[in-house]
Amino acid sequence: MIEEWFPNVKWDKMWEATYETLYMSAISTFFTFVLGIALGVLLFLSSPGQLWKNRFVNVVTGAVVNIFRSIPFIILIILLIPFTTFLVGTMRGPNAALPALIIGAAPFYGRMVLIALQEIDKGVIEAAKSMGAKTRTIIFKVLLPESMPALISGITVTAIALVGYTAMAGIIGAGGLGNLAYLDGFQRGRDDVTLMATILILIIVFIIQMIGDMIVKQLDKR
Template sequence: MDKSFVETYFDFSQIDTAAFKQAIVETLYMTGISILFVGVLGLLIGLMLYYFSKSHLTVYKVLYSVVSIISNAFRSIPFIILIILLFPMTKALIGTTLGSTAALPALIISAAPFFARLVEIAFREVDSGVIEASEAMGASRFQIITKVLIPESLPALISGITVTTITMIGFTAMAGVIGAGGLGALAYQAGFLRQRYTVILFATLLILLIVFVIQWLGDLLVRLTDKR
């Protein structure tokens, strides 16, 4: 006998509270650790792209093209393929290809180039007159980066890291399908494979809740840092 809509999606006997708590922790762990590395790497790569693109020297133009091609290549590879492609490297670094920690290399490598492009775009939007004035006053490149570029582009950088974080939450869900843990793994293993649609629904709702909270925090920080 076929189940009704309510019986299919709201059968609370399928909900394992402990499993959901563990899945939430794993999702936040993968996202949190990855975004720390992505933030640092993306900022450094973004700075390289920004300064290489500004230079008129041939060597820097070549370097810009090389970094840009590598960045675009990793951004273009579908995440599920990238994580499988990196299995040997993950095995060498982590010692296993299963679990939340094993998903970190693929998460970082896939998201860092994406954030780097957002960083480059944010720096390009900084008023060139402000940068030129700082250079005229004798500011070093480090001072220009820390006192001009980053502060002036902070709202755009926060917006970029917010978008990147939300994208990574989607990646963690995909990683869960091949054994990384988290809400994606719970939805697939305890939900789809066992035909428990209540588990799938509530895992989806929790992912949406996490995304909405991150977006709200990001928008709040953008408003607080925007001087316009």
Template sequence: MVDTGIGSYFKFSNVDWSSMGTATWETFWMTAVSIIVVAVLGFLLGLLLFETTDSDSLLIKALNWIVSAIVNIFRSIPFIILIVLLLPATQVIMGTIIGAQAALPSLIISAAPFYARLVEIAFHEIDRGVLEAAEAMGATKAQIIFKVLLPESLPALVSGITVTAISLIGYTAMAGAIGAGGLGNTAYLDGFQANNNAVTLTATVIIVLIVFVFQFIGDFAVKRIDKR
């Protein structure tokens, strides 16, 4: 008797669990490393955009326009195209265009501008009266940044980095489709191209679980930080 049910479509006995474990680690590693760099770079870019807004200086206005243009350009380029465009730079920086390490430049360059805008928005939502009060008390620029801007916007910054991290997980899957490793690579090569539906489904479920974990951690952190 021929099994025409779900068991015949998803043959989990064909899943190489060792390979799946390695792919899961690669996806997690790519996401974790990227999000650390993106958090720092995105914060600095967002801060720069915020500090150069509404300046009377032509030089500062020009700087704001240039940084804003760069951020908007890289936010607008579809990720799969950005990977291809950055292949020469990736080869120079990482020494390879294959594997998990090779995906890092594209992941960082695509996500940092996105997070920078979230940082800028978070800073602009802070009550101007709080900033003016700090300035009136003689606070230095560094004190305003680390004792006013950062604490006041921290819940929004953490929420933003959570959203960015989830986007990065999706990007790693796309990067895997062109040889960057991880669950995307496994789902495409070992699953789709090998006509092994069980591998594709398993990789998808693991990606969803990773997203849930990052979302849970982000939501938990925001609840602990937000004292409103």
């Protein structure tokens, strides 16, 4: 039955493209989570009235975050081609998409981290400071645990955006379902290939959202 609805779909290629999309999404989400938290914490702690208050660091970091999260992803890929080629050795394939995915998403997530940290009750931070807690302790024992539900919710939204970014990256040969939908589907007039690739992307998105919601529900004690 499914072969009748999708006669042009080559399933070995479809599963390979699905794996490439999952690979790009998973790796870029992990590094986006790490770098985004680092950026968000730096923005928070360097802001006025915080532990590392430093106007220069705060302004420069904020500017970098705003610039990179404002550049359309497809343009960012093109701008980063020399850097990607230097780093990976090629501008094609899943690995070549990773620098642009991470650089495009980490500042976006970093701003979400900052918002989450700003929502923490200041009394909790002041209590930790009054007890002589070091900055490292405040970060890992107060800031991150207190904001974790919001951080997970934010990375869930970012991971879903990254799945969409991988589809755009496919247009320039990064592989994945976007690449398959464009080359084997759109360019050859095979609507069933494009439709199946779209369905698989939607399934991936729904699964990411479901997992994210479950984790947030477990962490949120309110």
